[in-house]
Amino acid sequence: MDTEDPWLSDSQQRTWRRWLTVERLLPAALARDLQAGSGLSLPDFEVLVGLTESPDGRLRVGDLAQATGWERSRVSHQVTRMENRGLVRRRGCAEDRRGAFVHVTDAGRAAIEAAAPAHARAVRRLVFDALDAERLEAFDAALADISEALSREKDPVDR
């Protein structure tokens, strides 16, 4: 539409800086909390959520990538690190011999069960308790709008 006006308006700039601040501090605060309480990192936590939500406590690498929204390569690296700490274990797949299952171990299950309540409390404290009902609804809607815009990015929707 407009290729002119190269930068943002003052008010847009304020909002954008706020976004940058929150995007920097919120994950950092949650990570500190989680790490201090349970020794898990946020990526550790996400992987364990994915695995424990699966009925068998195991997922193919690709499905774990799906569940987390990560690239398979990232999953592979993360699983390697977690395997070294005994949180998960790799097992080959019989039906598709290229494939691999990632299993949550007892230690992994114990770790996430110990970590989850405090993590949820932290999320509530920093986000949900900070917003009143109306603002929360608008915040959610805004995130949905931005998601929408993002998904139009690589799609050939209508053009």
Added chain:
Amino acid sequence: MDTEDPWLSDSQQRTWRRWLTVERLLPAALARDLQAGSGLSLPDFEVLVGLTESPDGRLRVGDLAQATGWERSRVSHQVTRMENRGLVRRRGCAEDRRGAFVHVTDAGRAAIEAAAPAHARAVRRLVFDALDAERLEAFDAALADISEALSREKDPVDR
């Protein structure tokens, strides 16, 4: 307050997942865009913004940390990498011989001037164009609320 109810409600969970998605995809999309258009990374861009907004085109490492909200150590690493690519240059400080100035080079200035318009357009496209006026205002207010909650985190405000 409440140590019960360990996890989030369904609607909170939906919102939280939306947040995680946006937090993952939005910076990634902007980074791709910026990288493709100018060869700069988002951290490169932030550093160059800080330096070029300063009258002399230079800042002490600590002030640059202030401007970006980063740790000094992170600034140091980032500056080292950028120095290797000729975007900035380190210079000792006469008054405080412990100190160091980071100067933007001509190449750095050229790079950010080339990159800024497209980057701003990307931010507008993905964020500001995606939100109508009302929602934008609420979004901004929500970010302010969360910021507030975050800043209470390490403060001994009233307790």
Added chain:
DNA sequence: AGCCGATAGTTGACACGTCACTCAAAACGT
């Protein structure tokens, strides 16, 4: 002057993430 704690900055180790590449197995077309 001489000591001492605070401050500015760097460094190294390690976790995290992406990209391009590789390899093996599966799926497919003929």
Added chain:
DNA sequence: ACGTTTTGAGTGACGTGTCAACTATCGGCT
């Protein structure tokens, strides 16, 4: 059945970020 293409996953290199340890200087105190 055969060769080709596609897919599942792992790897190495490198940029990014944090934390703890280190060096050098500053500033204040006696």
